[in-house]
Amino acid sequence: MSARPVAAAATATASAAATASAAAAADCDPCCSAPLPVLGRDVTVPLVTGGEVTYAALDYAASAPALQRVWDDVAAYAPYYGSVHRGAGYLSQLSTDLFENSRATVHSFLDCRDGDQVVFTRSTTDSLNLLAAVLPTDCQVFVFETEHHASLLPWSDARVTYLNAPRTPEEAVRTLEHALAERDPYGPALVCVTGASNVTGELWPVKELAAAAHAHGARIVLDAAQLAPHHLVSVRELDVDWVAFSGHKLYAPFGSGVLAGRADWLQDAEPYLAGGGASRKVARRADGGVDVEWHTTAARHEAGSPNVIGVYSIASACKALTEAGFDTLVEREQHLIAKVREGLAEVPQVRVLSLFGDDAPRVGVISFVVDGWNSSHFAAALSAEYGIGVRDGLFCAHPLVRTLLGSDPQEVGECGAPEAEPGEQSLNAIRVSFGAGTPDEHVERFVGAVRELVREGAKWTYRTEDGRCVPAV
Numbered sequence: 001m002s003a004r005p006v007a008a009a010a011t012a013t014a015s016a017a018a019t020a021s022a023a024a025a026a027d028c029d030p031c032c033s034a035p036l037p038v039l040g041r042d043v044t045v046p047l048v049t050g051g052e053v054t055y056a057a058l059d060y061a062a063s064a065p066a067l068q069r070v071w072d073d074v075a076a077y078a079p080y081y082g083s084v085h086r087g088a089g090y091l092s093q094l095s096t097d098l099f100e101n102s103r104a105t106v107h108s109f110l111d112c113r114d115g116d117q118v119v120f121t122r123s124t125t126d127s128l129n130l131l132a133a134v135l136p137t138d139c140q141v142f143v144f145e146t147e148h149h150a151s152l153l154p155w156s157d158a159r160v161t162y163l164n165a166p167r168t169p170e171e172a173v174r175t176l177e178h179a180l181a182e183r184d185p186y187g188p189a190l191v192c193v194t195g196a197s198n199v200t201g202e203l204w205p206v207k208e209l210a211a212a213a214h215a216h217g218a219r220i221v222l223d224a225a226q227l228a229p230h231h232l233v234s235v236r237e238l239d240v241d242w243v244a245f246s247g248h249k250l251y252a253p254f255g256s257g258v259l260a261g262r263a264d265w266l267q268d269a270e271p272y273l274a275g276g277g278a279s280r281k282v283a284r285r286a287d288g289g290v291d292v293e294w295h296t297t298a299a300r301h302e303a304g305s306p307n308v309i310g311v312y313s314i315a316s317a318c319k320a321l322t323e324a325g326f327d328t329l330v331e332r333e334q335h336l337i338a339k340v341r342e343g344l345a346e347v348p349q350v351r352v353l354s355l356f357g358d359d360a361p362r363v364g365v366i367s368f369v370v371d372g373w374n375s376s377h378f379a380a381a382l383s384a385e386y387g388i389g390v391r392d393g394l395f396c397a398h399p400l401v402r403t404l405l406g407s408d409p410q411e412v413g414e415c416g417a418p419e420a421e422p423g424e425q426s427l428n429a430i431r432v433s434f435g436a437g438t439p440d441e442h443v444e445r446f447v448g449a450v451r452e453l454v455r456e457g458a459k460w461t462y463r464t465e466d467g468r469c470v471p472a473v
Helices: 005-026 068-080 090-109 124-133 169-181 206-215 264-268 308-324 326-345 375-386 398-404 440-456
Strands: 044-046 052-054 117-121 140-144 159-163 189-194 219-223 242-246 257-261 279-284 290-294 350-352 365-370 391-393 429-433 462-465 468-471
Touching (some): 068 090, 068 308, 090 117, 090 257, 090 308, 117 124, 124 219, 124 242, 124 257, 140 169, 159 169, 169 189, 189 206, 308 326, 326 440, 365 375, 365 440, 375 429, 375 440
Parallel strands (some): 189 219, 219 242
Antiparallel strands (some): 117 257, 242 257, 350 365, 365 429, 462 468
């Protein structure tokens, strides 16, 4: 097929968006404005104290706002929407091409090896549960207690060794090497590790951990949910066997994710979901049963009608980040990190949480507690009185946050739910996170609000309602 209108429309839109973004960056100091425009940057929200203010979205670690470029690309495609791998019609074939070209884009974005498969999923959680479902029999899994629950919990059908939180990158490597040295050397093994902590933002020594895993005959999967939006991720350079990430943290809409890496375990296992798309041939047997021949490509684990828009959104985001240049994005993000850390350091009542120490390299994710404050109360005041959106709680990394707060890492807690009334101390933390769409004004307002709240207290009264701290009315 030739002369595909969707390809032309999407390419033109992307080009225009990239040109507009570059022009905007050229007109101002790159350290002062967000290099990649995002949706919601002009949204205003009411303050409980009266008036409105532009919303400061500082919860990127949970979900980053979609890039304007991504939204424009999706809008350009929408009129040509059609079923994938199912139809002979022109729009269906267009959508199939778009879907498979998106797979190639993600393969390139991750610098995958020849023969690596890119499987589209719903999220990082879905990707890691998929990998858990295809593990060889009697596989042993090694995972640090510092992981997000998405990479801590899916391995219930395997033999799991949970590793204690290391206090330096070097200790992480030594801990893994020691654990792997004691395993059965003849059975399959998998190491699961994050690339950047969703609690502290600290970068993990992925390449060194991969080398340790391979030296002991194990494979390794990288949870890149927090790493991929901030740093270039190269499967080849890091030498990981698989990488997983979510679209909604990579400036794409909700509902799409990726598992990319070696094909053999994926091909050898039963499909993650049984259904149309995963099956190549289905026939009735004489005894009344059904024989199925499954695909050996990525389609084996993509049963059902795929999320074409979500997949295209991921590909669009990958292109936008690549064109913006990770060196430029990282440099600017480090500028924002320094602003936040320096501002928080000036408030003695604030304690920033860290596993590897203040000098550890990190992405734009910072968690902290404030002496004398319930963390949920503090986060509620930031929102209601300053129009700043952050997150409070245990961030679906309960053992890690408990360890960092000096409590029992085995203690049960709830994601985001306060455990104390306003004014009472809690065992939760506050997390501020940002990225390519964050303007300086947002982090400056955040630092100023922290200072003011600590110095003067909240201007409003708050109460707990349905597990959340909210302004009293």
